[in-house]
Structure formats: structure tokens, C-alpha cells
Amino acid sequence: xxxxxxxxxxxxxxxxxxxxVKNGFARNFLLPRELAAPATKNQLQRLNIIEKGxxxxxxxxxxxxxxxxxxxDGTAITxxxxxxxxxxxxxxxxxxxxxDEVNKLTDRDLDHHSILLGDAIHDPGDYDxxxxxxxxxxxxIKVSVVPEGYLEEQAQKAAAVTALSEGQPESATDExxxxxxxxESGADDEAAEAEHS
Numbered sequence: 217x218x219x220x221x222x223x224x225x226x227x228x229x230x231x232x233x234x235x236x237v238k239n240g241f242a243r244n245f246l247l248p249r250e251l252a253a254p255a256t257k258n259q260l261q262r263l264n265i266i267e268k269g270x271x272x273x274x275x276x277x278x279x280x281x282x283x284x285x286x287x288x289d290g291t292a293i294t295x296x297x298x299x300x301x302x303x304x305x306x307x308x309x310x311x312x313x314x315x316d317e318v319n320k321l322t323d324r325d326l327d328h329h330s331i332l333l334g335d336a337i338h339d340p341g342d343y344d345x346x347x348x349x350x351x352x353x354x355x356x357i358k359v360s361v362v363p364e365g366y367l368e369e370q371a372q373k374a375a376a377v378t379a380l381s382e383g384q385p386e387s388a389t390d391e392x393x394x395x396x397x398x399x400e401s402g403a404d405d406e407a408a409e410a411e412h413s
Contacts, residue, residue: 217242219252220259222266224274231270232263274351281350284322288347288355293317299340299363308336309361318347318357337361 217239221229225246229235234255237246246252253259295313298306311331318326332346332354343359 218255219246220255220263220266221246221252223251224270225251231273232267234260234263277350278353281353284324285347285349285353285355288318288322288349288357290356290358291321292358292360293321294360294362294367296362296364296367297340303340305338305340305361308338309359310336314345314357314359 218234218236219242221231221233221235224230228237229252237252242252242254247254293314295309295317297309300306310328311333312328314331314333315326315328318324318331326347326349330348332348337343337359340361340363343361345357345359347355347357349355
């Protein structure tokens, strides 16, 4: 079936293109979603209007993507995962995991194919990952893969450092044993002096 594309369909055609496609693809996918229309005489007369509309839409999407890329570029994302005794991950961190984290940060609905990861991540560490936001618009992010419990442990350490820097003991129980041991050592010294005299 010959159709005229009303919207860009990545990997197939751009809006305004006229192409011959399989009947099933046209009837089951393109036509119901209004991504294309049968290439009738009336539709072909609208070709210039469709192409201009598509160009404007592409420019707007590209501009929006550049704004997001500017905000996202250099962002650090931390993903906690289960790690085995050998230090390797149980499973792997994939583009889908990273896309979920990016979506939380940006309030966008990025597809996991937008994460240009290559191979899945199998080891803890820091990784530079490219995110394709639109055609030629990309952002570079840093993904830190850490063992489960790492973030909680870091938060506890930070709280302890803050407490010490403010001059407060971490807890009252920490002071008591130290005072008790000083008192005991003083009593031992007195007992030793009494024996020698």
C-alpha cells in the first residue's frame, strides 16, 4: 500500500514522505495511529503543508531537547544494586534502569533506547553514559553503580561527621564507657600504691 507519512516514524520514514509499505503494517499500525494516510490525490495535494508542519515540529522538539540536555549534562546518578561475594552484580544495570532514573530527574518519558550504553553494566563503579534526547541532541551523564546499603552507610557517616563537627557526642552511651574506664584506672592506681606502702 502506498501511504503518505503524516508524522516522523523513526527507522521508517519522515513526515511528508510517500512510501510503499506492507498492507498489514499500514492497516494495523500506521493508519490507526494517524502516523500515515493512504496516498490519495487529496492527500498528495496536502504534501507541502504536511512537510512544513513536520519541519516546525522538529525544530520545536530539537529546541526543547537542547534545554533539557543543558540541564542534564554532567548530572550524576547513583544506582544501588545487589552485589555478590566476588564483587560482581547479581544481574546487570541496563539502559532501562538508567532511563528510569533519568525520567525521575527530568519528568520526561525517555525510552530506554535513548540510553547509549552499549553493553550492560556488570561491575560496581562510575560510568560515563550518553543520553540521546532527540536526533542529534545528546547529554553526557555519570552513572555510579554501588552495592545495596552504600547510600545509607554514607548518610550515617555524614551524620556522624556533622555531630562531631558541632562538638556533640554521637550519643550519651559513647561518653559513659570512657568515663567509667577512667574511674576504674584511677581506682587501680590507688590500690597499687596502697600495696607498695
